[in-house]
Amino acid sequence: MTALIEAAELTRTLPAMVPVTLVQGVSLTIHAREFIAVTGPSGSGKSSLLYLLGLLDRPTAGDLTIAGEATGPMTERARAALRLAMLGFVFQFHFLLPEFTARENVEIPMRKLGHLTQAQMRERAGDLLASLDLGGHVDKRPEQLSGGQRQRVAIARALANDPPIVLADEPTGSLDSRSSAQVFAILSDMVRKRGKTVLAVTHDVDMAARMDRRIHLVDGRVTSDERA
C-alpha cells in the first residue's frame, strides 16, 4: 500500500522565553483511503499536527513527506502548489469568502490550479454542490446559507481540485447534531466512494469510534494509534 503521508519525528515548538512544544516527535504513516480520527484533550496538539501535515505550518524538527516528496526543503511557493493540488482543508468554521457565491467559492481553488476551462469548472462546482445536497443554493452567498450548508460548501471547496487527502479540523464542531451527522456521512463517503484519505480532528468520541483509525494525542505525543 502506497504511503501518502510519512511523518518522522515531527516536532513543533513555539519560540518563547519558555518554549512551548505543540507537537513532539510524532511519526506517522498515512495511506490512501484511510479514514482517520485524531483525538485528544484540548491543547494536546491535534490541530497543530493537522496544520503541519497540511503544510500550513513548518515543523521545527523532523521530516514530512507527502506523495513521495520531501517537504522540508520546499520553498513557500512549492508548498503552496503542493497544498493546492494534493490537500483539501475543512475547518471548524466554514471560512467561505463572503463576497462570492457558493459556486464561486468552490471554483476558486480550480481557478487557481488552472487545469479546467471556465465551463468545466462551473460544471464541476455545480456537480460537487449537488452531490452535497446544495443544488438549489449554488448562487447564494454564504450569508444566505445555514451553518450546515456553509460547512458543506466548504467541503465541496476542499474537494474542488480532487485532492487525494482531505484534512478536517473539527468539521462538526460548530454544527448541530443533524448537520454533524450529515457532514460525517459526507466525509465517510469521500473515503468509501471517492477514494480519498480523510484525516479529521475531533472531540466527538462517537464519531471517532466510527472511523477506521484513531490517533490519540496527549501533550503533543501520540499515545495510541489504533485501527478498527
Add this chain to the structure above:
Amino acid sequence: MRLVLEMAVTHIVGRGPQTLVAIVGVALGVGFSIAMAALMQGTQDNFVAQLVDTVPHVQVVDQKRVPPRQPAQDAFAAVQIAGLRPREDRRGILNPTAALASLKGWLPGRMAPSLKTQGVIRFAGRDVGAAIIGVDPRAEAGVSSLAKDFRMGSFASLAAGGSNIVVGDRMAERLGATLGTNVSVVSGTGLTRPFKIVGLFHTGVTARDESEAYVLLKSAQILSERPNTINEIRLRLDNPDNARLVAARVEALLGTKAVSWQEANESLLEALIIQNVVMYTVVGAIMLVAGFGIFNVISTITHEKARDIAILKSLGFPEGDMRRLFLIEGLTLGFAGSLVGWSLGYALCFALSQVHFEVSSVGREMTRLPLAWSFLHYVIAAAFALLAAGVAGYLPARRAARANPVDIIRGAT
C-alpha cells in the same frame, strides 16, 4: 492573475464609502497637482517666452571678459602692479563693417548693429532721461520684438528722415508729447539736436516704455560724437536654444563679449529650477497625504480580510498572490483616483483659463492666467499618485502576505 484581480475589485467595491473617500483623496491630489503644475509651468513658459521675445538672443557688446593686459605688465613681468592707470581704449566694436560681415556667412538667424548712448529728451520744459539707441530700421525690425509693439508709426518711419525718433508711449506721456511733436535730444556729450516723434511703441514693460528712444544709427553716432561706431550687435536666432553655442562662436571670432540670453538671465533661470523643485515637492506632499488615505483603506481591508488571507493560503495561494491582491487594490484606488483627478485637473485648468483680469503694476501687462496645457503634467501627477498608492498598498500587502495562516485560523476559532 484574473482571479486575484477579481478578488481585489470585489474587496474595494464591497467597501463603497471608504473606497470613495480614498478615490476622492487621490483625485483631489491629482487634480490640484495638475492645475498647479499647469499654472506654474504656464507662468514659467510665459516668462521665458517674454524673455526670449524681448531680449536679444545673443548680445555682442563692446567689452572683454578679461581686462586686456597692460604694457607695463608685459614689460616688467611683475606679479602685481599697483596704481596702474590702464591705457584708454577707444570704446565700441572696432571696424563694425568687418565684424558684421564675418558673422553674416554662418549666423543661423538675423542681426542688427546698434549704438546705445544715454541722453535727455526735452519738451516743453520737461526733461526725461532716456537710452538713445541708434539702429538700422530694417535690420532692427528683424531682431527686435518692438516691431510688433508699435501703437503708431513703425521702425520704417525712422528711415523717412534723418531727425526722426520713436519713443515709448509712457515717455511721450511724461513729456506731454505725441506723434508729430518736435522734441530736443541732449546727448551725454552735451550736443543738442531736434527730433520729430514719428512712432510710439508700447511693449508693456514699463521700464522700456518710459525710457527707450530709437533713432537712426547715424543720428546716434552724431549725437554721441562717435562716427562709424557701434557698441552692440543684437542677434535673433532661428532657434533660441542655440544661443550659448552661437555666443561662444561669436566671442571667439570677434574677441568681444557675446552674452547669450541664458547667460544674461542665469539667476532667473536658476530660480525657475528651484521653483520646479518646490512645485514637485508640493505635489509629492499632496500625494503623500492621498497615499495615507489609501494606506488606511488597504490596512483596514487586510485587517478585516485576515481570515480570507488565511483561507486562501490554506487553499494553496502563495504569499506572492496575497501581496499582489492588496497591491492591486492600492493601485486600483490610485488608478481610479488618477482618472477622476485628470477630469478634475482639466476642469480646474479650464476654469482658471476663463479668469480674466488686468494687471499692469508688475511691469508687464497680463489679462489671463498663463496656463501650460501639457499631457506630461497629467502623466506626472498620475505617476506620483500610482507610486503613492503602490507604496500605500504594498506595505499592508506585505504584512498580510507574511501573516501565518495558522495564527489567523487559531485566532478565528
